[in-house]
Amino acid sequence: MPIKGLGINAYSWRIDGNLETLENDLARFQAVGYNYVEIPVHGVDAVLNGQLNVRQVRKIKEILSRFHLRYTVHCADSLNLMDADDYLLAKSILQASLEFAGEIGAEILVYHAGRITLQHEYLGQLALTREFLTIPDRTYVDERKGAEREALAELSGLAAKLGVILTVENADPRIEDEALWEMARRIRDRGIDITYRLAPGGDRAIYNYGGMIERLVAQVQRIDRPNVGLTLDCGHAYIASHYYGFDYLRAIEIALPYTRHLHIHDDFGKPAGVDRRLGILIPNGKGDLHMPIGWGKIPYREVFSRLRDYNYDGVLLLEINPRYSAFYKDAFQETRDLLVECGLEVQKWT
Numbered sequence: 001m002p003i004k005g006l007g008i009n010a011y012s013w014r015i016d017g018n019l020e021t022l023e024n025d026l027a028r029f030q031a032v033g034y035n036y037v038e039i040p041v042h043g044v045d046a047v048l049n050g051q052l053n054v055r056q057v058r059k060i061k062e063i064l065s066r067f068h069l070r071y072t073v074h075c076a077d078s079l080n081l082m083d084a085d086d087y088l089l090a091k092s093i094l095q096a097s098l099e100f101a102g103e104i105g106a107e108i109l110v111y112h113a114g115r116i117t118l119q120h121e122y123l124g125q126l127a128l129t130r131e132f133l134t135i136p137d138r139t140y141v142d143e144r145k146g147a148e149r150e151a152l153a154e155l156s157g158l159a160a161k162l163g164v165i166l167t168v169e170n171a172d173p174r175i176e177d178e179a180l181w182e183m184a185r186r187i188r189d190r191g192i193d194i195t196y197r198l199a200p201g202g203d204r205a206i207y208n209y210g211g212m213i214e215r216l217v218a219q220v221q222r223i224d225r226p227n228v229g230l231t232l233d234c235g236h237a238y239i240a241s242h243y244y245g246f247d248y249l250r251a252i253e254i255a256l257p258y259t260r261h262l263h264i265h266d267d268f269g270k271p272a273g274v275d276r277r278l279g280i281l282i283p284n285g286k287g288d289l290h291m292p293i294g295w296g297k298i299p300y301r302e303v304f305s306r307l308r309d310y311n312y313d314g315v316l317l318l319e320i321n322p323r324y325s326a327f328y329k330d331a332f333q334e335t336r337d338l339l340v341e342c343g344l345e346v347q348k349w350t
Contacts, residue, residue, distance in 0.1 A: 002345040003307075005070065006336060007036025007317040012043030012077070014322045019044065019056075023063045030067050032329045036315050037069050039104065042076035046100040050092035057103055064104055072108040072261065072315065073101040081151045082114030082144035091151050098155060102162030108261045108315070109159065110231045112169050113210025113219070114148045116141055141206055149223050156225040165260050168220060169231040171210035172239040172288050173271045204244055211240040213251035220258050229260035235267050235288060235319070238298045242269040249302055256310040264303075264335070265289075265319045266296030278323070290321040292331035293338070304342035 008029050015021050022044060029037055041047050045056050064071065075097045081090050094111065101109045116136055152166060159166045209215040220230060232255045241248035272287030281287040285296075293300050316339070318331055339346055 002313065002347045003316060003339065004313060004347060005035045005315050006033075006332065006339075006346070007038060007070075007072065007315050008034045008328065008332075009038040009074070009317060009319045010040060010043060011322045012040035012074075015040070015043040017043070017045045019059055019063055022060070023066070026063070026067050026069060028328065030069055032332050034318075034332060035068075035070060036072060036317060038072045038074050038110070038317055038319075039064075039106070040074045040076075041097045041100060042078070047076070047093055047096040050089050050096060052096045052099045052103075057100060061104060071104050071106045072110065072317065073097065073104070073106045074110045075112065077112060079111060080114050080117065081111075081148040082116060084144060084147070087147060087151075091155070094151065094155055095158065098159050098162060098164055098166070101164045106164060108165050108167055108231070110167050110169050110261060110263075111152075113171050113208075113216055114144065115171065115174060115210065116144060116207040136207070138206065141209075145209065145219065149219065152228055153223050153225055156223070156228050160227050164227070166225075166228050167231040167261050168216060168228070169210070169233050169263070170213060170216050170236050170240070170255070171208055172233075172236040173204075173211055173243040174208050211236075211244055212246070213237060213240075213255050214246075217254055217258055230255055230258045231261040231263060232256070232259040233263040233319075234298060234300070234303055235263065235265045235290065238269045238296075239267060239271055239288060243271045249299070249306065252303055252306050253310075256306065256312065259312065259314070261314055262307075262312070262316050263319045264293055264300070264316055266291040266293045266298050266300075268296050269298075278321075290319050290324075292318070292320055292324055292327050293335055300338060301342060304339060304344060308342055308344050 010022060010025055026037060044060055046053055046060065076093065079090055079093055081087065081094065083090060098109055152168070156166055205212045205215065209219065216230065220228060237251055238248055241251060267287070267289045268285040270286040272281055276287060282289065289296065318335060320328065320331055336346065
């Protein structure tokens with residue numbers, strides 16, 4: 001089967017609820033040759049207080065109907081089914097996001113893997129005291145992962161009725177991960193070793209399981225629904241492979257049997273650290289930069305070869321930061337050329 005299409009994301013902060021901006025961007029994407037666009041729920045205000053924003057969705061559908069494009073949908077970046085305090089609200093937001101995907105005929109809904117968000121008391125001054133020992137333990141983490149599985153399994157039924165594939169996206173290292181381990185080092189220097197609280201030998205991904213491809217695959221396996229799979233984000237995985245210390249290409253191979261959607265963009269594999277302002281990150285080549293492929297160090301020739309060997313037939317979606325918008329056309333052409341060079345058959349572009 002050929003690859004279904006080459007898409008691009010409509011960036012949430014660029015749209016910021018302005019549907020005129022959305023329409024202008026869709027026109028530009030179509031003119032370049034992209035045939036899929038990923039619509040961010042939070043960028044177009046499609047969900048309001050956990051419910052479908054019917055008035056806004058009506059206007060969105062009018063705009064989308066003017067283009068010869070197909071669509072996927074991305075959940076709000078903040079949506080977290082492992083958050084115990086707002087679990088019911090999170091479920092309602094996911095349900096409304098599925099309803100939005102159904103309304104616009106989207107084939108895929110992307111949800112970021114959940115995580116345990118460590119609050120400021122764990123990462124601030126108290127982290128230099130013994131109160132740091134009260135951080136959530138593995139039992140609590142496993143409990144919240146179970147809650148995420150229950151929600152995804154339950155809502156997979158609605159997704160099936162709407163013709164939507166529900167996908168869980170892998171993560172890059174979070175501020176919590178990096179700050180946690182920096183604080184652990186500082187405490188250890190004071191003679192207090194708290195790494196046993198994480199796991200024997202230390203486990204940097206305990207609060208951010210989506211950073212580890214094998215753990216994400218295991219979560220999807222346990223959900224065990226035919227329309228629940230992975231969105232494999234190649235950029236996130238590359239940074240995570242350097243931070244957590246796993247083999248990048250092997251992780252791609254592990255993920256592919258469960259991958260229903262693919263995000264591609266480039267970076268240098270360097271975690272961002274605490275200061276995540278792009279003006280700081282870009283000169284240093286740090287963080288999740290969302291550059292066109294070929295700008296960073298991700299070995300996309302090897303990645304695409306594995307897509308070919310596995311006969312991947314979904315969408316390849318370029319997630320490119322709008323600061324590189326002058327290169328949208330170049331990114332499309334260069335990605336398409338590399339796909340063909342790697343022996344991947346692609347459907348005729350719209």
